[in-house]
Amino acid sequence: xxxxxxxASPTKARRRxxxxxxxxxxxxxxxxxTLAYLGVIVVLPLVALAIRPxxxxxxxxxxxxxxxxxxxxxxxxxxxxALAALLNAPLGVLLAWTLTRYQFPGRRILxxxxxxxxxxxxxxxxxxxxxxxxxxxxLGALAAxxxxxxxxxxxxxxxxxxxxxxxxxxxxxxxxxxxxxxxVEEAATTLGANSLQRAxxxxxxxxxxxxxxxxxxxxxxxxxxxxxxxxIAGNLxxxxxIAPLLIVxxxxxxxxxxxxxxxxxxxxxxFGSLVAINGLQLMLARRGRx
Amino acid sequence: MTKLLPSRRAMMAGAVAAAPFxxxxxxxxxxxxxxxxxxxxxxxxxxxxxxxxxxxxxxxxTGQVLDIKQSHGGSGKQARAVIDGLQxxxxxxxxxxxxxxxxxxxxxxxxxxxxxxxxxxxxYTSTIVFLVRKGNPKAIRDWADLVKPGVGxxxxxxxxxGGARWAYLAAFAYGSKQGGAAGGKDYITxxxxxxxxxxxxxxxxTTTFAQRNIGDVLLSWENEAFLTIDEFGPNFEIVYPSSSxxxxxPVALLDKNVDRHKTRTVATGYLNFLYSPAAQELIGxxxxxxxxxxxxxxxxxxxxxxxxxxxxxAFGGWKKATATHFAEGxxxxxxxxxx
Numbered sequence: 001x002x003x004x005x006x007x008a009s010p011t012k013a014r015r016r017x018x019x020x021x022x023x024x025x026x027x028x029x030x031x032x033x034t035l036a037y038l039g040v041i042v043v044l045p046l047v048a049l050a051i052r053p054x055x056x057x058x059x060x061x062x063x064x065x066x067x068x069x070x071x072x073x074x075x076x077x078x079x080x081x082a083l084a085a086l087l088n089a090p091l092g093v094l095l096a097w098t099l100t101r102y103q104f105p106g107r108r109i110l111x112x113x114x115x116x117x118x119x120x121x122x123x124x125x126x127x128x129x130x131x132x133x134x135x136x137x138x139l140g141a142l143a144a145x146x147x148x149x150x151x152x153x154x155x156x157x158x159x160x161x162x163x164x165x166x167x168x169x170x171x172x173x174x175x176x177x178x179x180x181x182x183x184v185e186e187a188a189t190t191l192g193a194n195s196l197q198r199a200x201x202x203x204x205x206x207x208x209x210x211x212x213x214x215x216x217x218x219x220x221x222x223x224x225x226x227x228x229x230x231x232i233a234g235n236l237x238x239x240x241x242i243a244p245l246l247i248v249x250x251x252x253x254x255x256x257x258x259x260x261x262x263x264x265x266x267x268x269x270x271f272g273s274l275v276a277i278n279g280l281q282l283m284l285a286r287r288g289r290x
Numbered sequence: 291m292t293k294l295l296p297s298r299r300a301m302m303a304g305a306v307a308a309a310p311f312x313x314x315x316x317x318x319x320x321x322x323x324x325x326x327x328x329x330x331x332x333x334x335x336x337x338x339x340x341x342x343x344x345x346x347x348x349x350x351x352t353g354q355v356l357d358i359k360q361s362h363g364g365s366g367k368q369a370r371a372v373i374d375g376l377q378x379x380x381x382x383x384x385x386x387x388x389x390x391x392x393x394x395x396x397x398x399x400x401x402x403x404x405x406x407x408x409x410x411x412x413x414y415t416s417t418i419v420f421l422v423r424k425g426n427p428k429a430i431r432d433w434a435d436l437v438k439p440g441v442g443x444x445x446x447x448x449x450x451x452g453g454a455r456w457a458y459l460a461a462f463a464y465g466s467k468q469g470g471a472a473g474g475k476d477y478i479t480x481x482x483x484x485x486x487x488x489x490x491x492x493x494x495x496t497t498t499f500a501q502r503n504i505g506d507v508l509l510s511w512e513n514e515a516f517l518t519i520d521e522f523g524p525n526f527e528i529v530y531p532s533s534s535x536x537x538x539x540p541v542a543l544l545d546k547n548v549d550r551h552k553t554r555t556v557a558t559g560y561l562n563f564l565y566s567p568a569a570q571e572l573i574g575x576x577x578x579x580x581x582x583x584x585x586x587x588x589x590x591x592x593x594x595x596x597x598x599x600x601x602x603x604a605f606g607g608w609k610k611a612t613a614t615h616f617a618e619g620x621x622x623x624x625x626x627x628x629x
Contacts, residue, residue: 130502237488255618
């Protein structure tokens with residue numbers, strides 16, 4: 001291969017200056033398939049959702065969304081999802097740490113258990129959680145003795161959301177923890193760092209981006225969670241009625257447009273939060289690199 | 291959940307046991323004709339029996355082998371599934387309003403569907419009663435006791451459950467007897483303040499009450515109350531209030547679907563069979579109130595006669611009742627407006 005041939009390809013690429021040249025072939029084909037697939041699987045249904053509510057007219061959509069019951073449901077769903085994801089952050093770090101850093105009998109079994117909330121059909125999770133946390137269940141009875149209502153209260157919803165969110169945080173962190181070089185920590189120790197400094201200044205910054213992505217995945221999953229929550233929530237409008245349930249109820253009263261309006265609002269809020277979280281992640285990644 | 295399962299498990303076992311038998315017959319004749327009955331929540335056990343009886347009857351009459359499938363869920367949810375394309379041949383729902391919606395939105399059957407079969411297309415009636423815990427510790431005797439402070443009332447969400455709509459209307463009728471429309475509104479507002487959990491369907495609410503031990507009284511279909519007693523024995527008692535509502539769960543043929551499936555004859559036969567002495571007997575056995583006088587008389591001793599309002603007299607029909615009570619922003623939604 002001559003030097004001219006090697007020089008020729010960058011000039012070709014310059015015709016499309018926004019495309020970073022890759023020496024791997026097949027860019028056109030793979031991008032084409034990617035766009036078509038994402039279009040059919042993701043964008044098309046979202047467009048259908050986005051079109052539906054407007055048969056009510058802009059005022060109608062606003063009216064549907066401004067109803068106190070809808071606002072309460074959105075607040076409950078997004079608020080509890082955020083809280084559950086935040087609780088899962090420190091505990092998820094601890095679990096991932098224990099499972100990757102230590103060798104002990106039964107570690108593999110514990111490791112497999114983490115995936116269970118992920119693999120369990122959501123309705124099964126809901127039934128199991130309700131059986132335990134109902135006032136006549138094992139934990140529910142204990143909580144009731146000290147005057148705490150678990151199932152059929154916002155706390156019950158929170159428990160379900162923590163349950164389903166846990167694997168996302170742990171599984172995002174584990175590969176990073178495994179890759180983290182012991183040498184870096186050893187170097188920090190030889191430079192005089194104590195264990196707290198090591199954790200906060202060496203390990204946490206490395207975990208930051210994946211922790212955030214784990215939290216955002218757990219959050220996104222919790223927002224849309226329906227199956228396990230409807231069993232344990234009391235489903236009272238304005239109190240324990242989550243937004244996905246409200247959508248189902250609207251559909252079942254033949255209010256298709258109203259249901260789509262709530263759905264669209266959920267997509268918008270979810271998308272907004274994910275963009276914000278991605279931005280934060282990018283910022284952290286840059287700072288980590290600097 | 292576990293205690294309610296045996297009946298379903300028995301059903302599955304029955305289906306599995308029957309399968310080779312049916313398949314053998316199917317080979318002897320032609321392929322079985324499939325019929326889908328989309329029904330509401332508490333009728334699982336009833337239609338399981340009726341389907342077996344009808345399949346035998348139809349086989350004897352025509353030689354055709356039937357495979358009757360049944361689907362159950364909250365009445366509103368089932369109606370929406372049919373509107374959205376679930377290929378039901380017949381619907382047997384909790385209230386006429388839901389079949390009206392199918393007629394109006396999906397045009398699967400004519401608007402006058404309810405006049406095509408005897409008794410307003412309702413082969414049986416039922417009512418709403420109270421199910422309380424053993425010994426009736428909160429001394430619940432009538433509607434007035436439900437709104438007392440500290441009483442937990444379990445009922446499904448009237449937005450999704452047909453039974454809950456009947457219960458809501460029975461409660462409203464009681465309230466308006468005391469003080470007109472304002473009295474009705476006042477009463478149901480107080481009533482739903484005492485509801486700690488809103489289930490999606492009748493079976494859901496029964497599970498909450500019977501399995502999870504939530505609440506002191508369940509507003510229940512009469513047949514579902516008896517079924518709970520059958521399942522749980524002496525843990526519960528049925529209380530008949532001083533008045534209730536005459537619930538008329540209607541049945542209908544979905545013309546467009548049966549024509550597409552070429553099942554009109556057998557579907558018509560199925561619905562007519564519901565009025566036959568054999569089916570009426572099964573209806574009575576499952577604690578519904580048969581239309582057939584002989585069957586009604588046979589099972590009359592178990593079911594108490596109480597004054598009942600009807601949807602047409604007290605509420606001017608389903609269309610009006612839905613608009614006033616259950617539509618978006620109507621009375622039921624107003625109960626849950628934050629004060």
